[in-house]
Amino acid sequence: xxxxxxxxxxxxxxxxxxxxxxxxxxxxxxxxxxxxxxxxxxxxxxxxxxxxxxxxxxxxxxxxxxxxxxxxxxxxxxxxxxxxxxxxxxxxxxxxxxxxxxxxxxxxxxxxxxxxxxxxxxxxxxxxxxxxxxxxxxxxxxxxxxxxxxxxxxxxxxxxxxxxxxxxxxxxxxxxxxxxxxxxxxxxxxxxxxxxxxxxxxxxxxxxxxxxxxxxxxxxxxxxxxxxxxxxxxxxxxxxxxxxxxxxx
Amino acid sequence: xxxxxxxxxxxxxxxxxxxxxxxxxxxxxxxxxxxxxxxxxxxxxxxxxxxxxxxxxxxxxxxxxxxxxxxxxxxxxxxxxxxxxxxxxxxxxxxxxxxxxxxxxxxxxxxxxxxxxxxxxxxxxxxxxxxxxxxxxxxxxxxxxxxxxxxxxxxxxxxxxxxxxxxxxxxxxxxxxxxxxxxxxxxxxxxxxxxxxxxxxxxxxxxxxxxxxxxxxxxxxxxxxxxxxxxxxxxxxxxxxxxxxxxxxxxxxxxxxxxxxxxxxxxxxxxxxxxxxxxxxxxxxxxxxxxxxxxxxxxxxxxxxxxxxxxxxxxxxxxxxxxxxx
Numbered sequence: 001x002x003x004x005x006x007x008x009x010x011x012x013x014x015x016x017x018x019x020x021x022x023x024x025x026x027x028x029x030x031x032x033x034x035x036x037x038x039x040x041x042x043x044x045x046x047x048x049x050x051x052x053x054x055x056x057x058x059x060x061x062x063x064x065x066x067x068x069x070x071x072x073x074x075x076x077x078x079x080x081x082x083x084x085x086x087x088x089x090x091x092x093x094x095x096x097x098x099x100x101x102x103x104x105x106x107x108x109x110x111x112x113x114x115x116x117x118x119x120x121x122x123x124x125x126x127x128x129x130x131x132x133x134x135x136x137x138x139x140x141x142x143x144x145x146x147x148x149x150x151x152x153x154x155x156x157x158x159x160x161x162x163x164x165x166x167x168x169x170x171x172x173x174x175x176x177x178x179x180x181x182x183x184x185x186x187x188x189x190x191x192x193x194x195x196x197x198x199x200x201x202x203x204x205x206x207x208x209x210x211x212x213x214x215x216x217x218x219x220x221x222x223x224x225x226x227x228x229x230x231x232x233x234x235x236x237x238x239x240x241x242x243x244x245x246x247x248x249x
Numbered sequence: 250x251x252x253x254x255x256x257x258x259x260x261x262x263x264x265x266x267x268x269x270x271x272x273x274x275x276x277x278x279x280x281x282x283x284x285x286x287x288x289x290x291x292x293x294x295x296x297x298x299x300x301x302x303x304x305x306x307x308x309x310x311x312x313x314x315x316x317x318x319x320x321x322x323x324x325x326x327x328x329x330x331x332x333x334x335x336x337x338x339x340x341x342x343x344x345x346x347x348x349x350x351x352x353x354x355x356x357x358x359x360x361x362x363x364x365x366x367x368x369x370x371x372x373x374x375x376x377x378x379x380x381x382x383x384x385x386x387x388x389x390x391x392x393x394x395x396x397x398x399x400x401x402x403x404x405x406x407x408x409x410x411x412x413x414x415x416x417x418x419x420x421x422x423x424x425x426x427x428x429x430x431x432x433x434x435x436x437x438x439x440x441x442x443x444x445x446x447x448x449x450x451x452x453x454x455x456x457x458x459x460x461x462x463x464x465x466x467x468x469x470x471x472x473x474x475x476x477x478x479x480x481x482x483x484x485x486x487x488x489x490x491x492x493x494x495x496x497x498x499x500x501x502x503x504x505x506x507x508x509x510x511x512x513x514x515x516x517x518x519x520x521x522x523x524x525x526x527x528x529x530x531x532x533x534x535x536x537x538x539x540x541x542x543x544x545x546x547x548x549x550x551x552x553x554x555x556x557x558x559x560x561x562x563x564x565x566x567x568x569x570x571x572x573x574x575x
Contacts, residue, residue, distance in 0.1 A: 052462070078464035090459040092452045103452050106445050107463025112470065114445040116437075122445065165463060 003066060004029050005169045005199050006051070006082070010060035013046055013223075020046040021057065022223035028169055028199045033191065035202045035210045038220035039244055044203045045087070047220065048173050051201070052084050053077045065168060078107065081168030083198075085158040085175055091146050098142040100157055101129035104164030132163040136190065152183045159187070167198050176206040188212050211235075219244060253569035257522040260529070264428060272421050280420040281492070286532040287427045288488045293512035293524030294434050295481030300510070301519030302447060303474040304454030309365065309381030310509045312388045313479040315501030316361050317354035317486025319392065322404040322496035324350050329407060347412040347426070350487055358483020359476050366475040370468050385503050392498040403497025410491055417491075427488050431525070434481055439521055441477070450474050482509070511549070515556050517563025520572065526564040 004027035013021040020043040028034050038044055049055035051062055053074035061070040064080050072080075091100050102119060105128035106112055119125065133139045136156040141149065149157065155175060162170055175191070176184045188209045191200060195215075204210050210217065211231050218228040219240050227237045234240055250258070264287065271279035292314055299305040327334045327343025334341040344350060369380040393401045409417045417423045441447045453460045453467035460467040490496040499505065508531070516527025531549070538545035560567040 054458070073466075074458075074461040075464050075466050078462055084462050086458070086462075090456045090462070092455040092459065094455060095448075095451060099448060100452075103448055103460070104463045106449060107460070107465045110464065112445050112449040112465055113473075115447075116440045116444060118440075118443045119445045119448045120443065125445075161459070161463065 002030055004063075005065060006171075006201060007063045008047075008051065008060065009063070011047065011050055011057045011062070012059040013043075013050060013055060013057050019223045021050065021060075023060070024220070024223070024225055025060075026218050026225060026228065028201045030199055031195055032215040033195050033200045033202055033213045035204060035214035035217045036220055037204065037207075037210055037217060037244070042220040043223040044220055045173070046223075048084070048171060048203060051171055052082065078165065079110065081165070081198075082171065083162040083165040083167035083169070084171040085162050085173060087173040087177060087203075089154040089158055091154060091157060091161070093145075093147040095146055096142065097133065097138060097144050097146055097149065097157060098129060100146055101132050101160050101164050102126070104132070104161040105129045108165045128164050128166075132160040135163055136160045137186075152179050155179055155183070155187070159190070169198055170194070170200040171203075172200055173203050174205060175202070176204055176209050184209055251569075253520070253522075253565065253572075256526075256565055256569045260522050260525050261432075263529070264431075264525070268421060268424050268428075277420045280424050282532055282536055284420070284424045284427055284492055285489075286529045287424070287431050288485050288492060289509075289512055289528035289532065290525045291427070291431045291434060291488065292482045292485035292509050293516070293528055294431070294438055295478045295483075295485065296509050297478075297513050297519065297524050298438060298441065298481065299475050299478035300513055301523070302442065302450050302454065303471045303478075305370075305471055305475060305478075306378050307381045307475070307478075308378050308503065308506050308510065309383075309385035310479070310482050311501050311503065311505035312361060312365065312381075312385050313358040313482040314486035314489070314505060314509065315388060315392065315496075315498070316358040317483035317488075318490035318496040318500040319398065319404075319486075320354040320357050320483070321350050321410065321487040321490040322406060323398055324353060325406045325410055326398065326404055345408070345410045347410045347417070347491070350410055350491075351484055354483045354487035355480045358486070359480035361483075362476045362479025363472070365479075366472045370471055370475070382503060382506070385501065385506055389498055389501040389503070392501050399497070401498060403495055403499075406490070406494045406496075409494055423492070427492075430484065430488070434484075435521060435525075442521070446470070446473070511553060513563075515553060515563055517565035520562060520565040520569075523563050523565045530564060 007027035009025050011021045011024040024047060036044055050057045053072060061068050064077060064082055069077050102125055105125040109125060133142055136159050138156055138160060159175060176187060179187060184206055191213055214231055216228060216230060217234045218225050221243050226243060227234060227240050268280045268283045296310045299307055324343045325345055328345045334343055365384050369377055372380060398404050411417055412426060415422045449465055450470045453470045457467040486500060512524055512527035512531055515530055517523030534549055538548055556563055
């Protein structure tokens with residue numbers, strides 16, 4: 001079996017009496033999209049926060065490319081090649097679209113300590129930034145202030161910033177949220193191709209997208225993974241149908 | 250040229266024309282006023298880098314202003330008394346040379362900013378304001394209770410320090426020096442704004458979680474911004490002490506911190522020439538209304554209120570419209 005790119009082992013995190021993560025073990029293998037689904041309050045956000053370094057687990061560990069990164073900061077994990085998108089867009093709203101992707105490229109370059117040169121004249125950064133905008137279809141809007149983008153365009157920009165990092169693994173927190181049917185379908189096609197670049201851990205509520213994209217699905221309920229398997233396995237799993245999908249699925 | 254470019258050019262022109270006129274009309278006091286405005290502007294450019302770019306609301310910039318002032322005062326007083334600054338492990342003499350004093354002022358206030366930043370940047374928002382204020386008060390009371398350099402009474406320097414090739418006692422020559430330094434620092438700020446560092450710092454102010462997610466540390470960016478900011482305000486402090494030939498704990502007071510912030514806010518936070526407009530306006534008001542009433546700052550307060558309520562971009566914002574981003 002190939003070495004997983006990203007893995008969690010027995011992650012536990014409690015808020016008082018609430019066990020938000022109750023021993024979560026899962027992995028992300030090269031070339032796959034691994035979707036995490038679960039009802040609201042299942043602990044998906046807590047899980048992402050621990051994977052990306054915003055929260056420290058009470059127990060268990062996070063491994064990235066075979067290295068234990070549990071004690072590392074968010075920025076150290078990003079530097080190792082973990083790129084995330086945010087559920088609620090976290091973009092520099094006062095800056096232009098281009099500046100937001102330039103920031104990603106700058107982070108990936110690891111050379112922010114340049115005080116006198118013009119960032120917009122840096123060919124490498126610009127090439128990376130513009131390629132990312134091109135990939136998500138925002139190239140025409142590069143000069144626009146980010147605050148003027150529509151909701152859907154901001155979601156695309158989120159993905160573009162992640163692309164500039166040329167990561168080894170993506171963690172995407174509900175990239176489809178609020179996109180509408182057409183937008184979701186377009187992003188679905190895009191993510192389908194993206195898994196060749198780097199595997200994606202995808203937290204998503206849009207079941208059409210999840211079933212269309214996922215190589216594997218893990219179902220999270222009350223901080224536990226109650227099932228992991230292929231789309232068909234998950235669809236057939238009586239426990240999952242009972243806990244989450246309902247009879248219509 | 251953009252509208253903001255025109256406003257900036259007009260401000261720059263005023264900084265040449267006013268002392269030029271004063272020289273022609275033989276009005277040295279006006280030159281001194283202009284020098285005061287330029288030095289305040291320099292101090293405020295320092296704060297504008299921390300506040301405007303970094304979003305760091307520091308109510309302790311008088312620390313750096315005062316450290317710059319005392320760097321000048323201490324070095325010059327030893328030179329004028331012919332006593333060494335220290336004898337062990339090696340002897341260091343005082344100096345009356347401006348370039349050396351400036352260098353010491355910049356290094357000392359930059360170092361102070363580093364230390365203060367390391368502690369205060371663990372917090373944010375109102376706690377950051379309070380911690381910077383607390384450091385300011387600590388330094389203020391330390392200066393008051395330190396008898397070696399005048400304590401509460403301050404320290405007088407009899408002759409202005411020298412600069413190679415210039416007669417600094419001539420008001421217009423000293424003005425030229427201060428104006429030259431202001432221009433240099435404005436160029437530096439303009440370049441910082443467009444640099445890779447500026448881009449990252451700008452984002453760290455708006456969305457620190459995003460900056461972390463692309464692999465950069467927002468706190469380190471802010472720390473470096475604070476060091477640059479403190480060093481510039483420290484340089485202004487050294488010039489201010491030289492203008493007055495006097496340094497006292499007042500330079501370290503929280504009112505001084507407040508004034509530096511008022512320059513920035515009235516002129517326009519994050520606008521390149523905001524500090525110039527703000528400091529110029531302040532000195533003008535101080536001069537015009539200070540003669541009318543002891544309580545002239547009531548009018549300043551009123552104006553500040555108007556700016557905060559109605560003109561969010563300060564004077565430059567009102568004149569030049571919303572900031573352009575490129």
